Amino acid sequence: MQMTVLPYIFVSLVGGIGKLKRSTASLIFSRAGVIMLLLWLLALVLVALMPLSFPFVETASFFSTSIIEPTAPIDYFKLYIPSNPFESMASGYVPAMVVFSIAMGLALIGMEGENKHHIVTVMHTFGEIFSKITQALVKVLPIGIFAMSASAAGTMGVDEFASMQVYLISYFALCLLLAFWILPWIIASFTPVTFAQALRISKSSVVTAFATGNIFIVIPVIVEECKQIMREHDSLSDDAETLIEILVPIAFTFPNIGKLTVILFVLFAGWFNGTPVELSAIPSLSVSGLLSLFGSVYVAIPFMLDLVHLPQDLFQLFVMSGFITGKFNSIAAVMNLFALTLLTVALFEKRLSLRPPQLIKMSLGVAGSVLITIVICRIGMGLFIHSPEITSGVIANMQVADKVPTLVKKQFPVVGQTPSSPIATIKMIRERGVLKVGYIPSNVPFSYYNNAGQLVGFDSAMASKLAEDLGVKVEFIPFDKDQLSAALKAGFFDVAMSGLAMDIAQMDKLSYTEPVLKLNLAIATKDHNVTSFKSAQSIMEMQNTTIAYVEHSDIIKEAKAFYPNLKFVQIDGYKNFFRQKGDKYDAVVISAEAGSAWSLFFPGYGIAILENKVQYPVAYAVAQDNQSLLNYINNWQKLRKVDGHQDRLYDYWMLGKGASEVKPRWSIIRDVLHWVE
Structure with a gap:
C-alpha cells in the first residue's frame, strides 16, 4: 500500500498546484492558506494537550541496552530542505519531498503555453495510474490488515489491550470535541452562520463520512451545503460561488484536521512504551507530522515513530485500531472542510466578524471545554483502566x-x-x-x-x-x-x-x-x-x-x-x-x-x-x-x-x-x- 504514496504526493501536488491560475492561487494561498494554517495550529495544540488525559501509570522495566546506545540527532536540514530531491525521496524524507513538490507546483503556475499543459497532463495521468494501482491493492488490503490485527491480538496481553483503550477513548474525545463543539463554535463566532446551522448543514456529510470512512464522496455535498447556507445569509456572490467550487476540492488534497489527529497515536505510543515523548520534541514532531501527512498515514506514522525513537513494531497497533479511528477522524475532516470554506468565503465577502467580546467568549469556551474533556477522560480512565x-x-x-x-x-x-x-x-x-x-x-x-x-x-x-x-x-x-x-x-x-x-x-x-x-x-x-x-x-x-x-x-x-x-x-x-x-x-x-x-x-x-x-x-x-x-x-x-x-x-x-x-x-x-x- 505504501509503494505509490511518495510518487503520488509528488504528482498530485505538482499537478494540482500547477494547474491553478495565478489569480486563483493568490486568492487561495493568501486567504484560505492563512485560515488553513490557523486551523492546523489549533489542531496541533489540542493533540499536544490530549496526552494530559492519559492516566498515570507507574512503570518500570529491566535494563535495556537500547538506553545506552547513542541516539542519532535529527538532521533538520535533510528533513526539511530538499538539497537533493532524489535523496529525499529515496531516504523517505517526506517533509523535504513535500517542500520540493510545492515549490515545483508554484513555479509551474507562472508558466504559460503548451509546455505547462503537457506537464500538468502528464502529472494528472501519473496520478490516475497510481490511483488504479492503489485501487487494485485495496482489494487485498483487508487480508493484510486481518493478518496484522490477528498477530497483534494473539500476542498482546490483557494489560496491553487495556492500555489500547487509553488511545481509543482519548482519540474519540478529541475528534468529537473538534467536530461537534470547537469547529462549529469557530464558524458561529466569525461568520453569519449560527452554531445550530453549522451542525445542521454538516449532518448528512458527517453521517455519510462516518459510515463509509470516505471523505471524497461527500465533497459535492459539502460544496452545495456551503453555497446554500451562504445564500440564506445573502453572502454568496458569483465569485464566492466559484471560490467554493474551487476551494473544497483543493483543500481536500491538503492535510485536514482529521488527519492531524493521528499524531496523537505517536504520543500514545510513547506513553504505552514507557518512554513518553519529551516536551521539547513535540514542536518538531508536529511540524514533521504535518508535512508527512501530505501523504498516507501509513507512511507518516512509521516516519514519526522513527523521528522520536519509538519501536516500529508499535505501528501494528495503529493499523489494528485504524478501522474504528478512521471513522472518527473522517467526521473531524468533514467539519474541517466546512469551517475552512465558510471562513474563507466570509473573509472574501467581507462578512468575517472580529468582535472582541465574541472572540473572548469563544476563547474561554474552547479552553474550558478542552480542560473539562481532559479532566473527565483522565479521571474516568484512571478509575476504570487499571495499571499492569x-x-x-x-x-x-x-x-x-x-x-x-x-x-x-x-x-x-x-x-x-x-x-x-x-x-x-x-x-x-x-x-x-x-x-x-x-x-x-x-x-x-x-x-x-x-x-x-x-x-x-x-x-x-x-x-x-x-x-x-x-x-x-x-x-x-x-x-x-x-x-x-x-x-x-x-x-x-x-x-x-x-x-x-x-x-x-x-x-x-x-x-x-x-x-x-x-x-x-x-x-x-x-x-x-x-x-x-x-x-x-x-x-x-x-x-x-x-x-x-x-x-x-x-x-x-x-x-x-x-x-x-x-x-x-x-x-x-x-x-x-x-x-x-x-x-x-x-x-x-x-x-x-x-x-x-x-x-x-x-x-x-x-x-x-x-x-x-x-x-x-x-x-x-x-x-x-x-x-x-x-x-x-x-x-x-x-x-x-x-x-x-x-x-x-x-x-x-x-x-x-x-x-x-x-x-x-x-x-x-x-x-x-x-x-x-
Whole structure:
C-alpha cells in the first residue's frame, strides 16, 4: 500500500498546484492558506494537550541496552530542505519531498503555453495510474490488515489491550470535541452562520463520512451545503460561488484536521512504551507530522515513530485500531472542510466578524471545554483502566537455576572477633568440599533475597555455577564493602562475588579478577526528575540538591569539583536511598543495570543516563596472596564467557529475558480441541 504514496504526493501536488491560475492561487494561498494554517495550529495544540488525559501509570522495566546506545540527532536540514530531491525521496524524507513538490507546483503556475499543459497532463495521468494501482491493492488490503490485527491480538496481553483503550477513548474525545463543539463554535463566532446551522448543514456529510470512512464522496455535498447556507445569509456572490467550487476540492488534497489527529497515536505510543515523548520534541514532531501527512498515514506514522525513537513494531497497533479511528477522524475532516470554506468565503465577502467580546467568549469556551474533556477522560480512565501488575513481583520471584547444595549465612563476621581461617587455595577448597563466597545483601540484581527467602542474583548464580564446576558445595557469607580486604585476609570467605566495582584504593590490599562486566554509570531519581539529570547544563543549574553514593569514590571526587552546587553524601547501601523516609536524598549514583532492577521494586523511580556516558568494570575479589584461586577463576570465567553461560545469566538477571512466564493466549485449537499442547 505504501509503494505509490511518495510518487503520488509528488504528482498530485505538482499537478494540482500547477494547474491553478495565478489569480486563483493568490486568492487561495493568501486567504484560505492563512485560515488553513490557523486551523492546523489549533489542531496541533489540542493533540499536544490530549496526552494530559492519559492516566498515570507507574512503570518500570529491566535494563535495556537500547538506553545506552547513542541516539542519532535529527538532521533538520535533510528533513526539511530538499538539497537533493532524489535523496529525499529515496531516504523517505517526506517533509523535504513535500517542500520540493510545492515549490515545483508554484513555479509551474507562472508558466504559460503548451509546455505547462503537457506537464500538468502528464502529472494528472501519473496520478490516475497510481490511483488504479492503489485501487487494485485495496482489494487485498483487508487480508493484510486481518493478518496484522490477528498477530497483534494473539500476542498482546490483557494489560496491553487495556492500555489500547487509553488511545481509543482519548482519540474519540478529541475528534468529537473538534467536530461537534470547537469547529462549529469557530464558524458561529466569525461568520453569519449560527452554531445550530453549522451542525445542521454538516449532518448528512458527517453521517455519510462516518459510515463509509470516505471523505471524497461527500465533497459535492459539502460544496452545495456551503453555497446554500451562504445564500440564506445573502453572502454568496458569483465569485464566492466559484471560490467554493474551487476551494473544497483543493483543500481536500491538503492535510485536514482529521488527519492531524493521528499524531496523537505517536504520543500514545510513547506513553504505552514507557518512554513518553519529551516536551521539547513535540514542536518538531508536529511540524514533521504535518508535512508527512501530505501523504498516507501509513507512511507518516512509521516516519514519526522513527523521528522520536519509538519501536516500529508499535505501528501494528495503529493499523489494528485504524478501522474504528478512521471513522472518527473522517467526521473531524468533514467539519474541517466546512469551517475552512465558510471562513474563507466570509473573509472574501467581507462578512468575517472580529468582535472582541465574541472572540473572548469563544476563547474561554474552547479552553474550558478542552480542560473539562481532559479532566473527565483522565479521571474516568484512571478509575476504570487499571495499571499492569506491579513488576516487583517478577524480579522478587526470580531463582537461581543451578541447584547445588547451598548454605546462606546472614550473620556478618567481625574482624578480631570471628575466628579466622587460613587463605584457601583451589586444592584446599576441593578437599574441604565447600566454596565460601562473600556477598552483599540487598545488592540488586547481583545478590538479594527473593520472596521465598532465597539468596539469588547474577553473582549468586555465577557462584553456584563455579561451585558446581569445582564439584563442591557453596556457602554464602555477608560482608561490608569497607571491610572486604580484611575479611578476605582473615579467611572468612574465599572470594567476594557481588557486583564489586574495581576500586583503585583497594588494589594494594586484595586481588581483583579480570572484569566480569562493564556497567554503565547512571543516576536514579524520582520519575519526574529524570529528565533534569540527563544534561550537564541542567545539573549545573540545580540548587539544594543532595546526591547519595555507595561507591565510585574516585568518580565522585571529580564530580564534586565539576558540580560545586551539589551536595554528595556517602551511604551504606542502595536500599538506604530507595527506602528512605522523606526526601533526604534527591538522587543516587548507581549503575544503569542495578538502578533499573531497583526501579522494578520501586516503580516511582527512574534512570537517567549521564550525558557523557561513563562505564566502569565490576570483578570478583580474592585475598592478595591467593594466586591459585585467582588464576582458576580468571580461566573459568573466560570459559564461561565463550560457552555463553555468562551471557545467559546476564540476559536473565540484567535484561529480564525469561524472568516472567509468558502464558499462551486462550485458543480453540489448544484449549477446546486439544490438537496441540
